[in-house]
Amino acid sequence: MVKALVLYHSQEFGNTGKMAEAVADGLRSAGCEVTLHNTDKGRFDASTFPGYACVAFGSPDYYSYVAGGLKTFMDDHYILHTRKGVKGMKEKPYALFYSHGGGGKVREAMLGLFKYVGTLVGEPLGCPGEPTKDVLVKCRELGAALAKKAK
Numbered sequence: 846m847v848k849a850l851v852l853y854h855s856q857e858f859g860n861t862g863k864m865a866e867a868v869a870d871g872l873r874s875a876g877c878e879v880t881l882h883n884t885d886k887g888r889f890d891a892s893t894f895p896g897y898a899c900v901a902f903g904s905p906d907y908y909s910y911v912a913g914g915l916k917t918f919m920d921d922h923y924i925l926h927t928r929k930g931v932k933g934m935k936e937k938p939y940a941l942f943y944s945h946g947g948g949g950k951v952r953e954a955m956l957g958l959f960k961y962v963g964t965l966v967g968e969p970l971g972c973p974g975e976p977t978k979d980v981l982v983k984c985r986e987l988g989a990a991l992a993k994k995a996k
């Protein structure tokens with residue numbers, strides 16, 4: 846089974862977490878085995894990252910930037926894999942989603958930070974406040990589209 850990772854941060858209202866669950870549903874519906882990890886609950890072990898065929902990153906907008914736990918992951922990933930030239934580490938399909946309070950400038954920050962992982966699938970999916978049913982449908986579609994790009 847293709848292994849997929851949904852790595853996100855959700856802390857205040859659970860908004861990003863709801864989006865993450867829906868992205869995971871979409872990945873599962875397309876046949877992936879999904880690991881969900883909320884960096885608010887602890888640091889993600891970046892050494893396991895090469896084992897995933899694709900990844901979805903989800904962040905709340907924090908001061909127009911990515912939540913600290915996800916930035917920490919990218920720092921760890923760079924030191925462990927990118928710096929050492931580990932094979933395949935710049936080729937992973939990835940998707941982006943984010944939650945915000947009305948600003949949403951984190952979109953640009955996410956595009957700038959996560960580009961080191963591989964190839965973006967679809968467009969970053971943003972949502973103000975609590976995700977509506979329509980947004981959750983789009984999250985599922987994004988997960989399914991990501992799964993199609995995973996080898």
Ligand SMILES: Cc1cc2nc3c(=O)[nH]c(=O)nc-3n(C[C@H](O)[C@H](O)[C@H](O)COP(=O)(O)O)c2cc1C
Nearest residue numbers: 855856857858859860861905906908909946947948
């Ligand atoms: C420390 C902090 C900084 C924030 N900065 C912004 C911001 O710059 N722009 C914005 O639109 N929302 C901002 N927000 C609002 C959150 O992005 C928004 O409430 C989000 O839905 C929270 O996601 P969560 O419920 O998954 O934790 C901020 C929230 C916090 C706690």
